[in-house]
Amino acid sequence: MRWFWVDKFLEFESGKAAKSVKSVTLAEDHIHDHFPGIPIMPHSLVIEGIAQTGGLLVGEYYEFRERVVLAKVSKATFHFAVAPGDQLTYSVEAHDIREDGAYVSATSHCGDRLHAEVELFFAHLDEQDNDRELFGTVELLQLLRMMKVYEIGKKSDGTPIEPPQYMLDAEAASLSRN
Numbered sequence: 001m002r003w004f005w006v007d008k009f010l011e012f013e014s015g016k017a018a019k020s021v022k023s024v025t026l027a028e029d030h031i032h033d034h035f036p037g038i039p040i041m042p043h044s045l046v047i048e049g050i051a052q053t054g055g056l057l058v059g060e061y062y063e064f065r066e067r068v069v070l071a072k073v074s075k076a077t078f079h080f081a082v083a084p085g086d087q088l089t090y091s092v093e094a095h096d097i098r099e100d101g102a103y104v105s106a107t108s109h110c111g112d113r114l115h116a117e118v119e120l121f122f123a124h125l126d127e128q129d130n131d132r133e134l135f136g137t138v139e140l141l142q143l144l145r146m147m148k149v150y151e152i153g154k155k156s157d158g159t160p161i162e163p164p165q166y167m168l169d170a171e172a173a174s175l176s177r178n
Contacts, residue, residue: 003048004052004143005022005045005046005048005049005052006020006021006022006049006052006053006090006147007020007021007022007023007147008020008021008146008147008148009053009147009148009149009152009153010089010152011152012057012060012149012152012153012154012161013153013154013155013156014060014061014153014154014155014156014161015057015060015061015094015097015156016093016094016156017057017091017092017093017094018053018054018056018057018090018091018092019053019089019090019091019092020049020052020053020089020090020092020147021087021088021089021090022049022087022088022090023086023087023088024041024082024083024084024085024086024087024088025084025085026039026084030042030045031084039083039084040081040082040083041081041082041083041086041088043076043078043081043116046078046082046088046108046115046116047073047076047116047118047120049088049090049108050090050092050106050108050116050118050120051070051120053090053092053106054092054094054102054104054106054120054122055068055069055070055122056144056147056149057092057094057104058094058097058102058104058122060149060153060161061094061097061102062099062124063164063166064140064164064167065164065166066099066124066125067124067125068102068122068123068124069122069123069124069125070120070121070122071101071121071122071123072120072121073118073119073120074119074120074121075117075118075119076116076117076118076119077116077117077118078115078116079113079114079115079116080110080113080115082110082115086110087110087111088108088109088110088115089108089109089110090106090107090108091106091107091108091109092104092105092106093105093106099124100123100124101121101122101123101124102121102122103119103120103121103122104119104120104122105117105118105119105120106118106119106120137166137167137170137171138167138170138171138174140167141163141167141168141170141171144163145163149161150162150163
């Protein structure tokens with residue numbers, strides 16, 4: 001992921017739900033380009049932030065061994081625009097995670113105000129796409145740590161989520177090459 005529309009995770013329950021935040025700031029280029037003179041966060045980027053939150057929730061369910069991509073936005077209702085200085089809280093609930101994809105619903109809140117309601121479908125890429133790397137294993141592990149997924153993440157039984165061994169092995173191999 002080149003652009004990150006999530007700053008950190010607040011809650012993460014494997015296969016069930018996740019909550020993340022995104023602070024909207026004037027430091028972001030898109031704020032100045034989207035409606036010059038009226039700086040607002042584009043709704044499409046809010047959807048992307050929700051999709052990143054949901055995509056990581058769905059991907060973690062299979063230890064990030066499946067390549068998860070956003071397949072469909074089936075619903076997106078926005079109640080108002082957000083501007084620099086606002087903080088969005090994305091709450092995503094997984095309703096159905098299967099080997100071929102997943103369905104999630106989500107809300108975005110700005111403080112106590114409901115900002116958006118979104119429903120998304122994710123697909124897992126077929127085996128024929130296995131030679132396409134969507135992201136590096138070590139880079140994904142670093143991103144998940146930075147977003148605090150392993151600090152706050154829990155399995156359904158309440159035990160902490162741990163990085164998959166293959167990710168730790170890739171990280172160790174990367175460090176030994178340097």
